[in-house]
Amino acid sequence: MSAQTYTEPHRVVYYEADDTGHLTVAMLINLLVLVSDDQSSALGMDTQFVNSLGVGWVVTQYHLQITRLPKLGDQVTLKTKATAYNRYFAYREYWLMDAQGETLAYAEGIWVTMSYATRKIATIPTELMAPYESDQINRLPRLPRPERLDPAATTVVKPYTVRYFDIDNNGHVNNAHYFDWLLDTLPAEFLRTHRPTDIRIRFENEVKYGHQVASEVVPTATKTQHQIKVGNTIAALATVAWTTD
Amino acid sequence: MSAQTYTEPHRVVYYEADDTGHLTVAMLINLLVLVSDDQSSALGMDTQFVNSLGVGWVVTQYHLQITRLPKLGDQVTLKTKATAYNRYFAYREYWLMDAQGETLAYAEGIWVTMSYATRKIATIPTELMAPYESDQINRLPRLPRPERLDPAATTVVKPYTVRYFDIDNNGHVNNAHYFDWLLDTLPAEFLRTHRPTDIRIRFENEVKYGHQVASEVVPTATKTQHQIKVGNTIAALATVAWTTD
Known part of the structure; x- marks a missing residue:
């Protein structure tokens, strides 16, 4: 079937x-x-x-x-x-x-x-x-996991507050808004000159209206490691590979 | 014609x-x-x-x-x-x-x-x-202007930073994003139970990537007065009338 x-x-x-x-x-x-x-x-x-x-x-x-x-x-x-x-x-x-x-x-x-x-x-x-x-089936395909952030690397952090209009019909943050937070930590000039080729993201915990989130990024040569935290809890973890082609 | x-x-x-x-x-x-x-x-x-x-x-x-x-x-x-x-x-x-x-x-x-x-x-x-x-024609219809904020009233202020993804193809903030900032100052419970019937907005000055904006609101019984400021400059002024029908 x-x-x-x-x-x-x-x-x-x-x-x-x-x-x-x-x-x-x-x-x-x-x-x-x-x-x-x-x-x-x-x-x-x-x-x-x-x-x-x-x-x-x-x-x-x-x-x-x-x-x-x-x-x-x-x-x-x-x-x-x-x-x-x-x-x-x-x-x-x-x-x-x-x-x-x-x-x-x-x-x-x-x-x-x-x-x-x-x-x-x-x-x-x-x-x-x-x-x-x-x-x-018993065993589903496993998606590649995003990487944990390198603890020795320099992290850029930007704070965001969850807005009423980030919440959808399900009562939690629309998944798409995570990408506004994740990618907005990167400089505009980087975003204008690079394009994403591979994106891995795991949603680990719900984010709700009024939460303060921290969007953290570790940039490396060809990819960026991201996490969204609410307090000490990781809400989402993501790795994005980029090219300048 | x-x-x-x-x-x-x-x-x-x-x-x-x-x-x-x-x-x-x-x-x-x-x-x-x-x-x-x-x-x-x-x-x-x-x-x-x-x-x-x-x-x-x-x-x-x-x-x-x-x-x-x-x-x-x-x-x-x-x-x-x-x-x-x-x-x-x-x-x-x-x-x-x-x-x-x-x-x-x-x-x-x-x-x-x-x-x-x-x-x-x-x-x-x-x-x-x-x-x-x-x-x-020489004289166009004049749209009703939004009200200046009542200086004696208590103002609620929320800060926002302009994100890369707020900027459109024209190189300035997409007009629609002003409404995210304007309306997010109101409590979720108000937004869930009221609907806008009349909206007047004037865009007075450009808002650009990286700007810090302050979204200010004065709520009254049947309407809300709003302004978006960048520093001391008013970027937009708006008045919204609401009903609970």
Whole structure:
């Protein structure tokens, strides 16, 4: 059995692009969640139905491999499938393609169902997975983990306060906003002249409205190591590889 | 002569909505600029052509009257026309309509052309306006001005630092981000239980990457008075009327 794929068209518009005209990473993350949501709704598994089972879908980890980010005005296609799952984890794949069908970015995500009662990971309700025709397997692919920050390295830290508009319908910070915090620690000139090729991120703890977060970065020659902390707790850990091509 | 209208469909998606599921004001502003841009491109007046004349379009003032904000999943229609202009100012109207054609929001905007050489207002190049078939008139409609903050009132102030991703293709802060700063000064509980009905905003001075801004608010019974300051300079002034209907 092979999981159903789902595709939808998208046009990159000005508020999705940075000052070089390229789609931002934060917006790419938004688009991945959007195509997942739209597949789920098309299969009758919309947020309202999921919530009626006392759970909500949450991403715990992403691995993105980016060949090229599309530009303002580009017509692209988003594609996804809920490839496989086991008792606690669902493994989803994503493709971002240009108008000629060439893959611009490939992403993998690990999703869990969080219980609204306990705010902890719950067994994935089987009725939630049936329509996707995902493979039920014991050992899911493991995504490469982001690196722990080198404790000997010099760290740049920027503080951010979680805003009301960072919170989405799920009551916690929209995952895309982590990338605003993560990447804003890098100088504008770096961001204008480098493009991300490989992004690994793990969401370890929830961030909520009003929290003060510290976004920490250790830059090295070809990659940057990042963490988001709330007090002494690591909320997210990420490693980004860059090129100047 | 009457100006050409331009319409386009839009679907409200999850990252455009707040935690109550309603389209955010910041995203509404993004959509107004989007439909303007798309009309301009359709008429051969895209950003590249405008910039080739040494100028860029900038909004100086908006007046929004909102009956109802659409919700997550709603199909809406954006409509605009470049109604009238004179030597220095262009007056544009906007409508946001639901699937039945009912107007959810009506907005008016005043646009100017800014010279890239001087960063000051320039005479609007006549070739820029011709395709819109706008009325050329001496006296444009005047938008109601936002109120100066009551100096005797207690002011709530929140600081923000302009992020790289707040800057758009024009090299200054995307107008929509002002609303993140303006409205985030209000308590989440207020934002969840009130909806804006009338928004007046004037953009008085540019805000740039790295600037520290102070977002100040004076709440009264039925409206809130706002200003964004960079040091002692007022960058934007806004008044928002609210209802709990």
